[in-house]
Amino acid sequence: MISCPKCGVSNPEESRFCRACGAPLPGASDGEGGGRRCPMCGAMNPPDSVVCERCQARLVPLIAEESATEAEEAPEAAPPQAAPFSAEISPPAEGEPDWLAELRATMEEAEEPGPEETPPVEEVEVPEWLTGSAPPAAPAETAEGEEEVPEWLQEVALYSAPAEEPSPPGGEGAAAPEPPSEAAPPGREETEVPDWLREVLPTESPPGEEEGPPEWLEAATPSEAPEWPAEGGEETALPRGDEGAVPFTEVPPEAAETAESAASEIPAWLREVEEAAAPPPLLLEEEAREEEGPPAAEESVESMPTWLLEEAAPAEAPAEEAGPEAPGVSKGGHVFTSEEGVPSLEPGEVPDWLKELAPPAEETPAAPPLEMEPEHFEGLVPAEIPDWLQALRPREEGEAAEEPVETEGLLEGLRGTLPPSPLIGAVEKAVAVPSVTTKPASVARAELFQELLTRPVISPRRVEKKPRGPMGLAIQRLVVGLLVLVAILAPMGGVWLPMEEGPGSAVPAVRADVQVAYDTIETRVDRGTPVLVAVEYGPGEAEEVDLVARALLQHVLDRGGRLIFVSTRPEGPALADRLASSLDGADEARTVNLGYQPGGASGVQGLLADLARRPIYPTGGPATEAAAMEGVTSAEDVGLIVVLGGQTEDLLAWIEQTSARYPDLPLVAGISARVEVSAQPYLERAGAGALRGMVVGLPGTAVYYDLRGVEDVHLPYYLQAMAMSQWVVAALMVVGMVVFLVVGGKGR
Amino acid sequence: MTSDLIGGIVGAALTVLILSYVLFGDNPLYRLALYTLIGASVGYVVAIVVGTVVFRVALPSLQQGGARPYSLLVPVVLGILLLFKGFPRWSALGNISTGFLVGVGAAVAMGGALLGTIIPQVGATGPISEWARGGASALGNGLIVLLGTVCALLAFTFTLRRRSGLSGMGASIVGFLGQIGRLFLLSAFGAVFAGTLIAALTVLVRRVYAVVDVVLEVWRLFGG
Known part of the structure; x- marks a missing residue:
């Protein structure tokens, strides 16, 4: 065991620094022959090494040579700074602030609890890297902890041990450390502090600049200077609580004055930044070393990791400009004092200040003030908030009251959760989705389709067809x-060819329907009898039907009848004219063409009902002026209807409309052979009673001519x-x- | 050369062009004659419809008015609405006229079919007693008509036997009668085809003889 020459606390044999006050222990050395210990891996390196031979970590921080030189010259002239942190409770002094008195009482109460109140579980919950920060309760436990924690971190833990001791009340390790010894080994400073650390040490400003404000503060107008130093008076010379860093230990009068001046020199924005940055509530050993002299401070810097040193490096220049540092404020603007003596390092969590040390420190001075006094808004013109941003503004109660209240759902009872939209109201009711039931037949088809899809593809056998050449078809x-x-x-x-009536005869056997047609004309047509002739065929059937038509109509004309031509087909009037021109005796007095009547069956009915109002084709004159129309106004005035058709539909239209309205009106048809089958059921002799007789095609014409005793040269x-x-x-x-x-x- | 001869020559030429399809199939000469016939028919139909219906029936009726001029209001309005059928955007206005025409045509056709076809045909079938009174031929004719009608209807039994409730002997009888009905149908279709063939041959004979007549006429005209 090695007793600390400064505070008297016993330390393990292998300790190089005091676990209580961090002072270098006698007999401890940097290793064999001296050298630089790697802050990362703890390995010893030669004194002139810049990079660790083991882990390649940088041993010498990147510090300008000038500042290093000044740091070597400054130790003697360094102003007294805040006393090192110590858990020793000194008796209350006169003029001591209330908060310090309360803290003192708390510290005294923290030392009174017995060992039975110590919660042993908390040590288990502390992370490994922090276990070393707690003071070892026993040498054996310390030895175990040293195996897992790097030495540099153990040294940091030793430095912060006095600040953590009050937190776990009682316990063996929580014994109050002895007051720091004022006598530091003089020769030890030079041996333990490496050269690179001397370069890091803050350079002392010239004596003339100590009392005066920094340049940046001199440039500021008096109105811009913070007002709190004047308002605070003597009692509030030092900011307490969260307003600033307060040294936990007793502050010497000189240091207190320096702290007051330094605190007064800190602008308000910097103080707020420090508050936001949660300054570490512990007093680093650096300040304790400052009371003893520069070597102690150098040791504290040496024990800090490299990244912590780099964190402090950027803020070095402003610190130099500011002259003597304020007590409790580090170079980077961080306060390393503990607030009311309560350590902020809780077991199991990383302090915020340690997290914030890792990123670059330039963001700290650039942070804007979070709160500003009303006078700071003078002269500022409020910017116009765009509409979209205004819509996102939190609504006040009055505005929300105008919005509808949600009546259902998770937002029931809340106002203004959703803006009223016409689209929402547009959906009145959901479209009913019909229930889909899969039928067994559908399933069977689906299975069959699936089977067909999964069936292996078999290429069909190619059927070679003999190409039929164009010559073959031709x-x-x-x-x-x-x-x-x-x-x-x-x-x-x-x-x-031989016919029924003997070789060389061209006349086929007499058919009954032709005989009936002949007899009907013979009996129903007399001189002047109007006969309504429906020309219902086109040019395609004209070669066939014209023969039949000539046979029938010539018979009518020979009987003295009058022909009234009508048609429901556009080609009918022209064919009727040609037909009339081929008949003997078909003059204007006995024939009239009433032209085309549209409408199909309706047109037939219209013709039967009204014949007198039809115009004459092609002149267009009134039908009543035609001689053949004398005494004829409707189908009731005609003695016979002759239908000349080449299509079944036309013939049936005439048969149906005539038999429906004029059942006693005889109807004779001269039709094409293709219509014969359809017309047979309507013959009167078959019982239907609508069609008296018909002459079909060329054979029927030949029979009809034979019945009439007329010879045609071409017909045979x-x-x-x-x-x-x-x-x-x-x-x-x-x-x-x-x-x-x-x-x-x-x-x- | 008379007009009849010229017409006959043109007709004969067109006939030969149409008959060229028999030897050469679809060829330009056949197409020429075909398009000439179709174009002439369509042009003639349009001319007849416009000249006869519009200028000789509709307009004179509107000009004269008659004793009841208001009676022409409905046809005129319906006719004007029917013209909107030519414009897709306003074709809906023509649906009224179309509906009127279709409705009236269907009503007239239905009445004619009922009174002129269905009732007379059913009545012509007559009871079996009249068949016997008409002799053996009438009885045989009646039985054939009855058998043909029933079997032809059964021939259109396309439903599944299981669903129709037919099974066993009943299904076999229906199937057999359906086959007989198909024979009646084939006979009817054969008769229609025969009539169509006779009509076509008649037209062909007339046209061939017309061409021969024209050739002989031209031959005589040129001193043959």
């Missing part, structure tokens, strides 16, 4: 066309040609089917 068409053409032209070459050729072409077509169809069954089947 030959087929040519063969078919030639056969039909030969069949058509064969009658002209004297080739005749037409019949023979059509009959031969039908045989040819039928033969081609049979051959085609056979070829398809034989060749086509093999091909597949």
